Amino acid sequence: MPVMNMVQALNTALREEMKRDPRVIVLGEDVGRRGGVFLVTEGLIDEFGEMRVIDTPLTEMGIVGIAVGLALYGFKPVAEIQFIDFVYEAFDQIVSEAAKMRSKTGGMFTAPIVVRAPCCGGVKGAMHHSQSPESYFIHTAGLITMMPSSPYDAKGMLKAAIRAEDPVIFLEPKSIYRTIKEEVPEDDYVIPIGKGKIVREGSDITIVTYGAMVYTALEAAKLAEEKHGWSAEIIDLRTLFPFDKDLIIKSVEKTGRLIIVHEAPKTLGLGAEIAAYISENAIDLLRGPIIRVTGYDTPFPLVHEKLYMPNIARIYLAMQKIMMY
Amino acid sequence: MPVMNMVQALNTALREEMKRDPRVIVLGEDVGRRGGVFLVTEGLIDEFGEMRVIDTPLTEMGIVGIAVGLALYGFKPVAEIQFIDFVYEAFDQIVSEAAKMRSKTGGMFTAPIVVRAPCCGGVKGAMHHSQSPESYFIHTAGLITMMPSSPYDAKGMLKAAIRAEDPVIFLEPKSIYRTIKEEVPEDDYVIPIGKGKIVREGSDITIVTYGAMVYTALEAAKLAEEKHGWSAEIIDLRTLFPFDKDLIIKSVEKTGRLIIVHEAPKTLGLGAEIAAYISENAIDLLRGPIIRVTGYDTPFPLVHEKLYMPNIARIYLAMQKIMMY
Amino acid sequence: MSQNPFETFYNLNDIMEGLDIERALSIYRVIDTDGRVVADKEPDLPRELLLNMYIYMIRTRILDGWLLKLQRMGKVALHAPNIGEEAVSVGSALSLSKEDWVFPYYRNIGVFIARGVSEEEIIDRNMANIDDPFKGKEFTILGSKRHRIGPVTVPVGNQIPHAVGFALGARIAGENIVVMTIFGDGATSRGGFHAGLNFAGIHRLPVVFVIENNQWAISVPVKKQTGSPTFAIKGVAYNIPGIRIDGNDVIAVYITAKEAVDRAREGKGPTLIEAVTYRMGPHTTADDPSRYRPPEEVKRIERYDPIQRFRRYLIDRGYISEKEDKEIYEEWSRKIEDIVRKCLSKPQLPEEVIFDDVYSKRFWNLEEQVSEFRESLEIMKKLGVRVE
Amino acid sequence: MSQNPFETFYNLNDIMEGLDIERALSIYRVIDTDGRVVADKEPDLPRELLLNMYIYMIRTRILDGWLLKLQRMGKVALHAPNIGEEAVSVGSALSLSKEDWVFPYYRNIGVFIARGVSEEEIIDRNMANIDDPFKGKEFTILGSKRHRIGPVTVPVGNQIPHAVGFALGARIAGENIVVMTIFGDGATSRGGFHAGLNFAGIHRLPVVFVIENNQWAISVPVKKQTGSPTFAIKGVAYNIPGIRIDGNDVIAVYITAKEAVDRAREGKGPTLIEAVTYRMGPHTTADDPSRYRPPEEVKRIERYDPIQRFRRYLIDRGYISEKEDKEIYEEWSRKIEDIVRKCLSKPQLPEEVIFDDVYSKRFWNLEEQVSEFRESLEIMKKLGVRVE
Ligand SMILES: Cc1ncc(C[n+]2csc(CCOP(=O)(O)OP(=O)(O)O)c2C)c(N)n1
Ligand SMILES: Cc1ncc(C[n+]2csc(CCOP(=O)(O)OP(=O)(O)O)c2C)c(N)n1
Numbered sequence A, B: 001m002p003v004m005n006m007v008q009a010l011n012t013a014l015r016e017e018m019k020r021d022p023r024v025i026v027l028g029e030d031v032g033r034r035g036g037v038f039l040v041t042e043g044l045i046d047e048f049g050e051m052r053v054i055d056t057p058l059t060e061m062g063i064v065g066i067a068v069g070l071a072l073y074g075f076k077p078v079a080e081i082q083f084i085d086f087v088y089e090a091f092d093q094i095v096s097e098a099a100k101m102r103s104k105t106g107g108m109f110t111a112p113i114v115v116r117a118p119c120c121g122g123v124k125g126a127m128h129h130s131q132s133p134e135s136y137f138i139h140t141a142g143l144i145t146m147m148p149s150s151p152y153d154a155k156g157m158l159k160a161a162i163r164a165e166d167p168v169i170f171l172e173p174k175s176i177y178r179t180i181k182e183e184v185p186e187d188d189y190v191i192p193i194g195k196g197k198i199v200r201e202g203s204d205i206t207i208v209t210y211g212a213m214v215y216t217a218l219e220a221a222k223l224a225e226e227k228h229g230w231s232a233e234i235i236d237l238r239t240l241f242p243f244d245k246d247l248i249i250k251s252v253e254k255t256g257r258l259i260i261v262h263e264a265p266k267t268l269g270l271g272a273e274i275a276a277y278i279s280e281n282a283i284d285l286l287r288g289p290i291i292r293v294t295g296y297d298t299p300f301p302l303v304h305e306k307l308y309m310p311n312i313a314r315i316y317l318a319m320q321k322i323m324m325y
Numbered sequence C, D: 001m002s003q004n005p006f007e008t009f010y011n012l013n014d015i016m017e018g019l020d021i022e023r024a025l026s027i028y029r030v031i032d033t034d035g036r037v038v039a040d041k042e043p044d045l046p047r048e049l050l051l052n053m054y055i056y057m058i059r060t061r062i063l064d065g066w067l068l069k070l071q072r073m074g075k076v077a078l079h080a081p082n083i084g085e086e087a088v089s090v091g092s093a094l095s096l097s098k099e100d101w102v103f104p105y106y107r108n109i110g111v112f113i114a115r116g117v118s119e120e121e122i123i124d125r126n127m128a129n130i131d132d133p134f135k136g137k138e139f140t141i142l143g144s145k146r147h148r149i150g151p152v153t154v155p156v157g158n159q160i161p162h163a164v165g166f167a168l169g170a171r172i173a174g175e176n177i178v179v180m181t182i183f184g185d186g187a188t189s190r191g192g193f194h195a196g197l198n199f200a201g202i203h204r205l206p207v208v209f210v211i212e213n214n215q216w217a218i219s220v221p222v223k224k225q226t227g228s229p230t231f232a233i234k235g236v237a238y239n240i241p242g243i244r245i246d247g248n249d250v251i252a253v254y255i256t257a258k259e260a261v262d263r264a265r266e267g268k269g270p271t272l273i274e275a276v277t278y279r280m281g282p283h284t285t286a287d288d289p290s291r292y293r294p295p296e297e298v299k300r301i302e303r304y305d306p307i308q309r310f311r312r313y314l315i316d317r318g319y320i321s322e323k324e325d326k327e328i329y330e331e332w333s334r335k336i337e338d339i340v341r342k343c344l345s346k347p348q349l350p351e352e353v354i355f356d357d358v359y360s361k362r363f364w365n366l367e368e369q370v371s372e373f374r375e376s377l378e379i380m381k382k383l384g385v386r387v388e
C-alpha cells in the first residue's frame, strides 16, 4: 500500500473520481498548470485536459455560480476556493442557490456541487489564510460539511463528497496537508457521510474534535494520562454536519464528561451545537460542565497563533477542570 | 407621548440621529422616494436631501462596500438591505472588511457601519423574504447584532446602534413592524447594547427569546399559567451579541429551567450558544434539559409557515416537557 | 502569452466583435407604435409563428390579470405583473429551439407560456396547492425541467452564472445547444452579471443574455442604476456584442434574439441584448409606484403597448381579422377562467411537506424535528388552538 | 425619466467620455526601453520630481529585496515581490496631492515609500514586531492614516468600493480631494470592481482607478481573466474613460495619472487607467512560477525594467551622472540595511495582543477568554511545554 500525505490522497481521490465518472469537473483559481496553490489538483490538467480542469477568473462568486450551472446540467463540479477565507463572495451562490436548489424546486432541480478549500490555522497564514468558518455552513440547511484529519480519511471522504447527491463543503486542514503520512489503499473506498470515528479509546472524558485538532487532542490526552492516569476518549467527527451524535452520546454514556475542541471561534462554533444537543437530549449523563476549547472570539492573528489555537496546554487545562469538578 | 408602531419608531430614530449628527448617511435600494419597501426611511430624502439619503444600484456588495468607505472617511452610514435574505452578496464586505477593519489595522482604521434590514417570518414571505440569519453575524467576531421587539426598544436600540463605535447588524422583525403600537417618548434615549430585559416575571421556567417571538412566548406562558399554574419568566435579549448572559443566569438561578425560542433554524441557532454557555458555566443550576424551540433545519417555507415557526403549541409543549421532567 | 503585452496595440478597425458598438447605442425596431413597418427590411416570418407570438402574448396577459386577482383574493402570496413586457418574454423564448434552455427571471411568465407550460401548472404553482410541482417552498414559477426552463432565482440575477455554467456543461458534453438568460436592468448591477458575462466572454460560450430593461428596479430609475448610456454597451467590457432593441416590438425581439441564438449555435459566442421596455404596473402587488413615479410617465408609454402594436400590424397585414382577434381573446379568457376555477378547488399541500427536499434524504436532525412537529400538531388539537 | 427610452438613440459622435475608446486600445508611452523619448511631446517635468521618482523606485526595489531576504530568514511570514512594477506604484502615487487619498493593494510598497512612509515602519509591520503599527494581526503593510493611505484588503479587490465610498464621503463633506485605488488585473473579475466602478460612474465621483496589469493573477494569464482585448476598455461599461499605458514607463504613468487626478479634481469624474506591466518574480514567496510560465517569457520582458529605462533617460538627459546614480544606490542600500538591523533587534509583540482591537472595548466573552488564556500560559510554564 502506498504511503501518502493528505495532498496526495486528495489528488488521488480526484484523479480516481475523474476517471470513474466523466461528469466530474474541477474548477477554480490556479487549479490548472499551477495544480492549485497547495498542489491538490497537480497533474489533473495533463491527464484530463482543459475541458475538465478549468482555471477560472478571480471570482469566487463566479466559481460557485458556474459550478451550480454545471451541476444543473448534470455534471459533478468540484470547485476549489483557494483559501476558505475567500469564500464569502460566493456566499450568496452557496447559501441562496446551491443549498436551496432542491428545496425551492421541490426536488425538480438539484445542485450537488462540492466546494473544497484549505482551511484552518497553524501555518502563519494570518487573518485571511487561517479561518475555520464551518459554522456558517453547518447552520445552513441543505449543505453537508466535512473535514478530514488524515490521508486515509481524506481520500474516502472526498470520494463520498463527490458521490453525494447534496452540496458538500469539504474543508481541508492545510497545516496537516503534508505532515501526516500513512498508508492509503489503492482501492476504491468511501467513508460514509455522517460517520465519525474513535481515534483513541478512553473511559474518563470524551473529547470531540476534528481536523488538525485531533492530533493536539491526542497529545493532550497522552499528557493527562501520564500525569494523572486520566483516560480520554477522542472522537474525530469527520462529518461536521450531519455530525455523528450517536457516537458522541455513546461515548458520553461511558465517560460522563465532555470536552469539545475546535479552531473556530467559540461563540456559535460547532462546539455550541454539540453542547446544546447533549444538554437537550442527554443532560443526565453529565457529571460536570461541558467545556469548549476553541479559537478565541477574535479574528485569527498572525502573531502567537499557536497560543490562539487550542493547544496541548489549553486542552489539558480543560481536562483538569472537568476531572476536578 | 405619541403612540407609534415600529416603522414609525425606527423612522423617528433615523430622523433624530440624522438631525443630531450630520455624519449619519442612509443608503440602500429604494430608500429615497420610495422610503424603503416598508417605509422605514419614508420622508428622509425630503428632509435631508439626496446627498444623505442615497438610492443605490442593485448590489448588496456595493451598498456595504460603499458604506465601509464612507465610514473610513468618518461618516456614520446606515445601510439598508432590503430584506436580510439578500445580504449574502455583501458577506465578504461584512465579514472580511467591516468586522475585521479595527482588528486588522490595530485600531488605526475602523468601519462602524450599521446594516439594518427587515428579517424573520410570519408575513408569507417564503424562502427568500423570511430568513433569520443572525447566527452568521453572531459567530463573526467584530460585529454587534441586535433585534428589537417593540417600538420603544426599536427607537432606543437603533440610536445605540448608530452611536456605536463598532459595526452593528440591526435586524427588524417585519411581522411586527405595524402590529405592535405603544407610547414612544419624544426624548432622546438610548437602550444600551448588551442589555436584555425581563418582559414577564416568573419563577418556574426561564424562556429566552427575542424579536417577534417575544409575543408568541408571552401567549404560551399565559396558556401554561392558566392550564397548570406554571410561572414562566421571559427574557427579551434585544442584543443578540454580546447577549446579556448575566440576566439569563440570574433568571435560571431562580427557575432552574431554560427554554430558548427563536425563528432561526435550530442547528447553530443562537439557542445553541446560550445552551452551551449555561452548560459550561452554570450547569448545576439546571433541573432538566435545556430545550430549544426554533425554526426547523430547513429553508423557510411558503406554506404552513405558522407551523414551521415556533408557535404557542410548540412552546407549550417544551414547557410541558421541562416541567414534567 | 503569445504577444508581448508592452507592444500590443489594438484599433477600432481590427473590429473585435464586442467592439461593434453602433448597435449597442441605437435602437432596433421593426414596427412602430401604429404597427407600421419602419425597419429597412421587413422580416419574412411565417404567419403561424406570428399568430403563435400573438396568442402567447395574449395568454400571458390574461394569466397575469388572474394572478393579480388571485393575489388580491389572498390565494397567491405575491405577484410581479408583467403587463406591457410580454414581447420580451415571448419573442426571446420563441427564438430558441426545443432543445435549448432558458433561465428566465420572475417577471417572465411569457417564457413559460411560450415554451408550453400550461396555465394550470403556473397557477397551481403560484397558489402553492397540492399540485404545485415545487411543493410550496417559494413564490413564483420556478422553472420546468421538462420544458428546459432553468430555475428562477429570487435573489436578483443569481441565475446568470447558472446559465453560463450550464452552457459550459453543454459544451463539455458536446451538446450543441444555446442557453438564454433573461434578467432586469437592476440585475446588471449585481456581481453575478459581471461574473457570468466575464466567463462567457472568455470561453465564447453559446449564451444569449437578454436584459429586460423596463426602466425601473422597483423605484430606482435607470440613470441611478448605471452611468452608461445604454445597457447593451456593457458587452464591450467582456468582448460580447451588445444590441439594443425596442423590447415592445415582438418582431424586433424575435429577430434579434434569433440572430443571437444562431450565432451562438454556430460557435460564434455570446450576445448581450438590451430589450427596452417599460414596467406599466407596480413592481409587485406589494408596491405602490405612485410614491416614486408620476402617472403621466406611464400614460406616455401606453401607446408602446406590445400587444396593441402587434395586433394592428397583424390586422393591417391581413394575418387576422378583427373578428378572429376577438375570438382568440374570448376563447383564452374562457379557458383560463375555467382553469382558475379548477385550481381554486384543489386542496392545499400537506403539512409535513415543509420537511421535504432539504437533502436527498432526511438526516437525524430532521427526523427528530418531525416528531416534535407531530407532537405540536397533536397538542394543537388537544388544546384547541389554531396557529394557521 | 427625462427622455423617452423608446426613442433615445445615441451615436458615436455624441462622444460620451466613457466611449472615447481610442486610448483604451492603444498604449501610451513616453520613453522606450532605451530611455529614448517616443511620445509626440516630451512632458516637461521638473528635475526634482524626476529624481524623486527615481529614488523612490530604487528605495522600493532595495526594500523589496530585503523583505524577500527576511522572509527566507523566517522573520517575515510572506512577501509579494514588486520587482519590475515599481513605476506603477511610484508614478501613480506621485500624481496625487498630499491631501488626496490612495487605496493601494498588497503589491504597492512603492506607494508607501512615495507617500513618505519610512522603511522602518514597513519592515516593523512585515515583521510584526513590537513597533508594528497594526499589532500583528495580518500580513503586509496595511495603510497609513497619517499618509492618507487607505487600508489594504487581503481579499483581492475589496478596497475598490471602499475607495469609491470614501470619495463619496469627501463629496458629501465638501472636501475637494481625489481618491485613487490600485489593484491587479485579477481584481477586475471580482464583484467589488463591478460595484465600485458602477457607483463611481453613476455619481461621477473623483476616483482614479489604476489597474496594475502585470499579466498574471498567480498562474492565471490575462487571456483567462477576461475576453476583452484590454482592461482599460472595461470603463465603457460604466461610462468611465479608460486609458492604457506602458506601466513600466514611470513618466507615462505619472503624466496619465496626473491628468486623471486633475480631471477628477475639476469635477469631471472618474478615470480607469490600465498600466501594463509584468510580474518579474513569483506571485509571493510561497509561489513557484516555473510550474506555469516559461522562464523565456520573463527574460523577454527584462529589457522593459522600469528602473533601467528611466535610469538611461535620466543619464542621457543629463539629470544625473553615472557616478551620482551609483551613489544614490549605495546610500540607500546602506541606510536600509541599517534599518533592517535595527528592526531585527526589536522584541516581539506581547501575547495578549491577540485580544486587542476586536471591538472598541472588550465584551464579557473576551474577558472570560482572556482569563482562560492566562491560565493556559501558567499551565505551560508549570508543565514546561512550549507550543510556539
Ligand atoms: C439580491 C436581491 N436584492 C434585492 C432584491 C429585492 N428586489 C426584488 S426585485 C428588485 C428590483 C429588480 O429590478 P430589475 O432587475 O430591473 O427587474 P424588474 O423587477 O424591474 O423587472 C429588488 C430590488 C432581490 N430580490 N434580490
Ligand atoms: C478574494 C480572493 N481570492 C483569492 C485570493 C488569493 N490570491 C491572492 S493574490 C491572487 C491573484 C491576484 O492577481 P492580481 O489581481 O492580478 O494581482 P497580482 O498579484 O498579479 O499583482 C489570488 C488569487 C485572494 N487574496 N482573495
Ligand SMILES: [Mg+2]
Pocket (backbone or CB within 6 Å): C184, C185, C186, C212, C213, C214, C215, C216, C217, C218
Ligand atoms: Mg427593471
Ligand SMILES: [Mg+2]
Pocket (backbone or CB within 6 Å): D184, D185, D186, D212, D213, D214, D215, D216, D217, D218
Ligand atoms: Mg496580476
